[in-house]
Amino acid sequence: MPLRDLFLALGVVLLWGLNFVAIKWGVDEISPYLLTALRYIGCALPAIFFVRRPNVSWGLLIAYGMSVGVLQFSFLFSAIGLGMPAGLASMVMQMQVFFTLGLAALLLGERPTPLRLLGAGIALIxxxxxxxxxxxxxxxxxxxxxxxxxxxxxVSNIVTKRAGNQVDMFAFVIWGSLVPPLPMLALSLLLEGPGPLLALPFVSPQAIFSVLFIAYGSTLLGYGGWAVLLGRYPANLVAPFALLVPVVGFAAAFVLLGEAVSPLEMAGSLLIFFGLLLNVFGPRLLARLRLA
Structure with a gap:
């Protein structure tokens, strides 16, 4: 992986780690379903008027929007709204790496090397x-x-891979963002009533910042960069980068939310970092050793 793409992956990790703090700030004042809808309204508008629809079927766009927007974030925002600590949520979400490795092997025929499996195993520990x-x-x-x-x-990672590496992935994320707002607004009205919607004009500047960061930082820049990486590289190489998200998430939650980081959390973060290094750089180092 070239240095340019390595920095892109680390930038996505930073945005996603900070995102858990933004979500916590958001759900303190805005209901989870409504916050999800606002996230994708902000992501789609006004960009949809300036970015051409990617050359993929509506079926793929709907599958992406449903998996990442309606399902992933409705569950995540609701969990944090129900009391899931932001730092712990950033850790548990990284189970996506192992789900992705399994789905990529099952559906895409991607076979991770033994060294990458070892790196994933260390990170899992x-x-x-x-x-x-x-x-x-x-x-x-x-x-x-x-x-x-x-x-x-x-699931959204696999849908992104199905789109192929010839697709404008930034446009893919923007157009896929058209899918979640209506279902999430409907769920908000059905399950929460009109109260959360009527309270929107009275939220604090912190909640407004949360919506803007979640929409433009985490979604447009974060998922746009992630989709670019998945378009260029195998899913089993890209997905493990997300193992660094809890390291950023725990640090951000400690600094901004006062969530303490224990010695066990620090030790686990170091293991995650080592597992990621082995997964990303191990095959290249092994190849060099064989040539030496």
Whole structure:
């Protein structure tokens, strides 16, 4: 992977790690379903008027919008709204890496190398280390909802791969953002009533910043960059980068939300980082050693 794309991947990681803090700020004042709808309205508008529709079927665009927008984020935002800590949510969401590896092998025929499997295994130990002191105290329903969100993230990764590497991935994300707003607005009105919608004019500047960051930072820039990477590289190479998101997520939650980082969380983060390094750079180093 060239240095340019490596920096792109790390930039996406930074945006997504900070995103969990923004979500926490958002759901403190805006209902989860309405926040999801606002996220994708902001992502689609006004960009939809300046970006041509990508050369893919409406079926793929709808599948992408449903998996990443309606399903992934409705579950994630609801889980955080129900009390899932932002730092812990950033960790649990990285189960998408292992869901993606499995789905890519099952549906796309991608076979990860033994070295990448080892890297993923070390990272999984890191995730379990971080989660060891939290799982017992986490509310079961928000935890399961976050795992479901991680699964639907992996589904969106496979849909993105199906779109192919000849597609304008930035346009793919923008046009796919047309899908979630109406279903999420309907769910908000059906399950929460008109109250959250009527309260929107009275939210704080912090909540407004949250919506803008989630829409333009995390979604447009983050998922746009992620889609570009998935278009260029195998899913089993790109997906493990997201293992760094909980490292950023825990740090951001500590600084901005006051969520403490324990020695176990620090140890787990280091294991995740080592597993990612092995996954990304291990095959290249092994090839060089064979040539030496």
């Amino acid at each position: 890191g995730l379990c280390t971080i989660g060891a002191e939290h799982i017992g105290g986490a509310v079961l329903v928000p935890l399961l909802m976050t795992l479901l969100a991680a699964f639907f993230w992996s």
